[in-house]
Amino acid sequence: MTVLITGGAGFIGSHVIRLFVEKYLDYEIINLDNLTYAGNLENLRDIEARPNYTFIKGDVNDALFIDKLFQRYKFDGVIHLAAESHVDRSIKDPLAFVKTNVIGTINLLNACKNSWNDDFENKRFYHISTDEVYGTLGQTGLFSETTPYDPNSPYSASKASSDHFVRAYGETYNLPYVITNCSNNYGENQFPEKLIPLFINNIIHNKPLPVYGDGNYTRDWLYVQDHAVAIDLVYHKGVNAETYNIGGFNEWKNIDLVKLLCKQMDTKLFRKEGSSEDLITYVKDRPGHDLRYAIDASKIKDKLGWEPSVTFEEGLEKTIEWYLDNKVWLNNVTSGQYQSYYENHYNN
Numbered sequence: 001m002t003v004l005i006t007g008g009a010g011f012i013g014s015h016v017i018r019l020f021v022e023k024y025l026d027y028e029i030i031n032l033d034n035l036t037y038a039g040n041l042e043n044l045r046d047i048e049a050r051p052n053y054t055f056i057k058g059d060v061n062d063a064l065f066i067d068k069l070f071q072r073y074k075f076d077g078v079i080h081l082a083a084e085s086h087v088d089r090s091i092k093d094p095l096a097f098v099k100t101n102v103i104g105t106i107n108l109l110n111a112c113k114n115s116w117n118d119d120f121e122n123k124r125f126y127h128i129s130t131d132e133v134y135g136t137l138g139q140t141g142l143f144s145e146t147t148p149y150d151p152n153s154p155y156s157a158s159k160a161s162s163d164h165f166v167r168a169y170g171e172t173y174n175l176p177y178v179i180t181n182c183s184n185n186y187g188e189n190q191f192p193e194k195l196i197p198l199f200i201n202n203i204i205h206n207k208p209l210p211v212y213g214d215g216n217y218t219r220d221w222l223y224v225q226d227h228a229v230a231i232d233l234v235y236h237k238g239v240n241a242e243t244y245n246i247g248g249f250n251e252w253k254n255i256d257l258v259k260l261l262c263k264q265m266d267t268k269l270f271r272k273e274g275s276s277e278d279l280i281t282y283v284k285d286r287p288g289h290d291l292r293y294a295i296d297a298s299k300i301k302d303k304l305g306w307e308p309s310v311t312f313e314e315g316l317e318k319t320i321e322w323y324l325d326n327k328v329w330l331n332n333v334t335s336g337q338y339q340s341y342y343e344n345h346y347n348n
């Protein structure tokens with residue numbers, strides 16, 4: 001079995017790569033990643049020398065390159081995670097999201113279609129998507145697999161579009177596919193532009209914690225290694241042409257989450273209780289900010305037997321410990337270009 005995993009140097013992708021490389025010794029795992037600001041080979045140092053693992057630097061937007069890659073390797077399956085993934089960046093530069101998330105996905109779909117040439121036995125295209133495609137919930141209700149798509153940000157619009165293309169290739173060309181729509185991930189190796197690692201880094205450096213709007217926005221949080229386990233399960237056991245929602249059964253208002261994070265950070269850093277909370281600063285809201293996401297993950301639980309393995313408090317503690325133990329990683333990714341992104345985004 002030769003499996004192409006795209007975006008494997010990123011946050012979720014690196015956890016998926018590690019799980020597959022360690023668990024499936026007889027698979028050949030190819031990691032295709034363009035190493036954008038979010039891609040980091042340091043995430044995979046511990047497994048890079050394994051005989052069943054190969055890294056290839058390349059761009060999913062380059063159709064010719066992708067076709068050649070599919071001629072060189074006869075892939076049995078693709079797990080597609082490569083994407084532009086940050087909502088705030090999508091508001092500044094929507095086209096970058098259309099290119100990678102839509103066109104890049106279509107390039108991979110075309111390569112699968114051409115390379116598999118109607119012989120779809122034991123073949124699978126697995127598209128990793130997001131709960132943001134469903135838009136926003138009010139104070140009640142949950143997203144299910146049949147919730148209509150209603151994306152609100154350029155990021156979620158690009159992910160919704162790519163989901164539609166995957167389904168269309170299934171309907172039109174019989175391409176075997178599965179899609180999962182997952183809630184907010186947190187954990188080791190997440191780039192510190194997203195809420196949790198950004199705030200951990202700011203607390204370490206005693207910098208303000210920029211809470212958007214009134215902080216009453218709600219997200220459903222899932223530990224990244226539990227997401228990787230779900231991806232393994234869906235890749236191997238998911239039913240063709242189906243979608244599965246993945247979530248943590250774990251809703252938090254941003255402000256409550258930030259207060260819990262502050263409390264845990266004070267303990268870990270031996271700081272006076274309440275000192276991190278003093279850093280909370282309410283800032284201008286994100287345009288088009290979705291009020292609430294919450295996932296009904298009962299389908300994947302009932303059909304495939306998946307459930308999150310850690311509580312949020314445990315997962316958050318592990319995450320904080322990882323960042324405190326990996327200050328070199330954190331310093332490396334927050335030097336250089338990161339500084340100008342941060343200044344530009346938070347000071348305007």
Ligand code: NAD
Pocket residue numbers: 006007008009010011012013032033034035036037038039040058059060061080081082083084085086100104128129130131159181182183184185186191
């Ligand atoms: P990330 O930004 O950490 O990593 C994305 C990876 O894709 C990086 O390694 C980057 O170098 C690579 N990449 C970007 N553009 C590329 C291109 N043109 N060609 C090749 N590689 C390219 O993202 P993440 O948070 O790990 O998310 C991975 C996937 O999961 C995305 O598709 C995202 O939409 C989805 N997702 C993320 C979350 C979350 O909470 N982070 C939740 C649900 C779904």
Ligand code: DAU
Pocket residue numbers: 085086087088129130131132182183184185193194195196198210211212213217218219254286293
């Ligand atoms: O729901 C799944 C999605 O979760 C994924 O598809 C995306 O790739 C991922 O980035 C994430 O999107 P969010 O926009 O929810 O994540 P983010 O960490 O950017 O923000 C989480 C919440 O915290 C959101 O309500 C905005 C708020 N926030 C975020 C930042 C970066 C702040 O209040 N301040 C901040 O500085």
